[in-house]
Amino acid sequence: MAQLKTERAQLSRFSPERLRVEARKEKSKDRALTVFIYAFLIVASLPIILGYGWLLLNSFSETLAYGVLPKGWTIKNFRFLWELPSRYYPDLWRTTWNTLLLAVGMTVIMILIATPAAYVISRMKFPGRSMMLAMTLILHSFPGVTLLISLYYVLRSLNLLNSIVGVFLVKAGLMLPLGIWIMKGFFDNVSWDVEMSGLVDGASRLQTLYKIVLPQVKPGIAAMAIFSFINGWSEYIYVITFIQKKESWTLSSYVNSIIGDFQFIDYGLLSATALFYILPVLLFFIFTQKYLMTVTVGGTKG
Amino acid sequence: MKRRGYGMVFLLLLPALLIILAFYVVPAVLTGTMSLTNMDHRLSWNFVGLQNYKQMLQDTILSRVFWNTIVYVFGTLLCFNVTFGLLLALATSYIAERQGERTSMFFRALWLLPRFTPPIVYGVIWLWILDPTRNGLLNGVLDFFGGKPVSWISKYPVQVIVLTNGVIGASFGMILFYSAITSISKEYNWAAAVDGAGWLQRIRYVTLPLIRWPLMFVTAYQTLSLLTSYEYILIITGGGPFYRTTVWSLYAYNEAFGGYYASYRFGYATALTLVLVVISMVASIIYWRVFRFREMMSEPKIEVI
Numbered sequence: 001m002a003q004l005k006t007e008r009a010q011l012s013r014f015s016p017e018r019l020r021v022e023a024r025k026e027k028s029k030d031r032a033l034t035v036f037i038y039a040f041l042i043v044a045s046l047p048i049i050l051g052y053g054w055l056l057l058n059s060f061s062e063t064l065a066y067g068v069l070p071k072g073w074t075i076k077n078f079r080f081l082w083e084l085p086s087r088y089y090p091d092l093w094r095t096t097w098n099t100l101l102l103a104v105g106m107t108v109i110m111i112l113i114a115t116p117a118a119y120v121i122s123r124m125k126f127p128g129r130s131m132m133l134a135m136t137l138i139l140h141s142f143p144g145v146t147l148l149i150s151l152y153y154v155l156r157s158l159n160l161l162n163s164i165v166g167v168f169l170v171k172a173g174l175m176l177p178l179g180i181w182i183m184k185g186f187f188d189n190v191s192w193d194v195e196m197s198g199l200v201d202g203a204s205r206l207q208t209l210y211k212i213v214l215p216q217v218k219p220g221i222a223a224m225a226i227f228s229f230i231n232g233w234s235e236y237i238y239v240i241t242f243i244q245k246k247e248s249w250t251l252s253s254y255v256n257s258i259i260g261d262f263q264f265i266d267y268g269l270l271s272a273t274a275l276f277y278i279l280p281v282l283l284f285f286i287f288t289q290k291y292l293m294t295v296t297v298g299g300t301k302g
Numbered sequence: 303m304k305r306r307g308y309g310m311v312f313l314l315l316l317p318a319l320l321i322i323l324a325f326y327v328v329p330a331v332l333t334g335t336m337s338l339t340n341m342d343h344r345l346s347w348n349f350v351g352l353q354n355y356k357q358m359l360q361d362t363i364l365s366r367v368f369w370n371t372i373v374y375v376f377g378t379l380l381c382f383n384v385t386f387g388l389l390l391a392l393a394t395s396y397i398a399e400r401q402g403e404r405t406s407m408f409f410r411a412l413w414l415l416p417r418f419t420p421p422i423v424y425g426v427i428w429l430w431i432l433d434p435t436r437n438g439l440l441n442g443v444l445d446f447f448g449g450k451p452v453s454w455i456s457k458y459p460v461q462v463i464v465l466t467n468g469v470i471g472a473s474f475g476m477i478l479f480y481s482a483i484t485s486i487s488k489e490y491n492w493a494a495a496v497d498g499a500g501w502l503q504r505i506r507y508v509t510l511p512l513i514r515w516p517l518m519f520v521t522a523y524q525t526l527s528l529l530t531s532y533e534y535i536l537i538i539t540g541g542g543p544f545y546r547t548t549v550w551s552l553y554a555y556n557e558a559f560g561g562y563y564a565s566y567r568f569g570y571a572t573a574l575t576l577v578l579v580v581i582s583m584v585a586s587i588i589y590w591r592v593f594r595f596r597e598m599m600s601e602p603k604i605e606v607i
Contacts, residue, residue, distance in 0.1 A: 033501055034400060037393045041409050044390070047469065048412055050439060051427040058430075064442070109321070117318035126311045139322070142330045143530035143582070145551045146575040149558050149568050150332035151325065153345060173325025176318055205310065234420035237533055241559050255422045263429065267437055274426040278419055285418055289411050 059272040077268035085269060090246040098164050099233055099250040105168035106232030107225050110179050118183030119209060136177040144174060148241060155242055162245040167238050179224060186220030226288050230281055251277040337573035343566035354573035363545055371549040374463060375528040382468025383524040387475020395483045413473045425537035428466050455539055459547045463535050475520045482513040522589035526582050550578050
């Protein structure tokens with residue numbers, strides 16, 4: 001009798017009703033886990049969501065109640081677009097132009113110089129090649145802060161202090177080894193056969209590079225271009241350190257000064273200038289994040 | 303024929319070599335030389351031997367700076383760059399599997415955003431969140447519940463720099479771990495599930511062992527990055543109050559460019575940064591040994607990126 005009972009109990013473990021109950025239990029457990037994970041992600045992301053949300057809302061409102069709720073819509077925070085915040089400030093549009101120049105200068109140098117170098121390192125055999133690769137790694141152990149002081153000296157000797165050109169040359173120099181590495185990776189992925197077929201058809205090495213290989217690494221070039229642009233546009237340390245003259249300020253110096261002069265007085269102005277500065281980056285970020293994710297990994301930020 | 307080949311190699315490499323030489327190699331050599339002088343804003347080469355290094359031994363602030371650096375680097379690394387990055391990767395990969403790639407992508411993009419934000423704008427956001435008056439986020443919320451405003455930055459400076467750097471640092475680990483987790487073949491998880499393993503058990507016994515290499519790589523790589531990062535600290539606390547958040551690299555920066563003409567102690571500052579290079583090198587050798595990276599190099603255990 002007892003034996004029969006256990007047998008039936010065992011059988012019922014696999015009975016349809018029992019299975020259904022089990023499945024439902026699993027499902028609700030699963031749902032609880034999903035809810036938990038969403039809750040974690042949302043709570044963890046709150047500082048980011050609120051922070052960037054504030055940048056937007058505060059720029060367009062008179063005040064924020066309890067630091068969060070916007071009251072009274074206005075565009076007066078953006079008056080810096082047509083008048084100076086105080087007479088010590090340089091013209092905003094000139095500052096913006098400088099920032100753009102820095103970003104574009106960086107991008108152009110990185111693309112025009114890193115691409116051919118990466119191609120050569122990826123595809124050609126020449127004496128000193130392995131030494132060059134080792135060199136990139138050795139240089140990598142000299143971080144920006146180590147070179148900042150001697151770069152100051154170099155720029156002063158070249159008469160490039162207080163100039164945007166100086167800053168983008170320095171930045172490009174520091175970024176080139178890494179950029180060449182990344183671009184080399186993209187070239188490595190182009191199959192030899194494709195290039196060979198071009199050569200067999202009688203094209204020169206340069207022609208094959210230009211007509212056959214380059215189109216294949218376009219995504220890599222695009223990623224590098226966007227990355228360099230944002231990197232140049234956002235630069236803080238080198239600008240603050242190497243540029244004092246107001247005519248050469250970029251938006252980093254501008255916002256930096258606004259913090260110093262208006263932090264506790266006019267948060268509206270502070271957030272509006274910061275929003276103005278971040279806007280192009282945001283647009284790039286929204287439309288090209290897929291490209292960006294491929295090169296983020298090379299960043300050196302902590 | 304061969305000669306012409308090298309000519310082209312040279313031509314294509316030349317611009318890159320010139321720029322790297324002028325703005326990387328020459329400065330690196332100059333740094334070494336400068337550390338043997340007592341150069342200041344007049345930029346004159348006045349060699350003093352190893353005096354700067356001797357001075358470091360007597361610098362009473364430096365031991366404090368050293369400990370600050372240890373706390374900052376390992377605090378941020380353990381709390382955010384590795385642990386929090388891993389949590390984000392686990393959560394977003396779970397969502398990608400159950401709810402679709404798009405929601406997961408949204409959260410990953412959200413966490414990447416601070417990394418691409420101009421540092422000064424990122425600083426502005428935190429200065430508002432931590433504002434000592436009612437106008438800030440935290441104190442605004444406190445105010446709503448009837449609390450008194452707290453001056454967060456001067457009261458909890460170390461926590462502030464760990465948190466603000468961590469929010470940026472977490473995304474590096476997140477991206478690497480995410481791609482490692484999603485490239486684990488599904489059979490392992492199915493097999494574990496059939497054996498009755500729950501979600502946590504699957505993470506513990508399937509996921510974590512399989513992403514061992516990325517975990518160790520992020521730990522090592524981000525230690526080096528954190529050792530030399532000071533930009534956000536400079537913006538948010540400036541190293542204060544009274545050196546409490548001055549890390550090694552920031553100390554060197556402030557010795558050279560902080561304040562006004564009073565500083566510009568280029569000789570001493572370059573010596574400081576060179577010691578930092580030595581510290582980084584020692585750290586990377588230790589990591590190389592402890593984590594046995596040679597094994598990782600020899601044979602790809604798992605495909606990442």
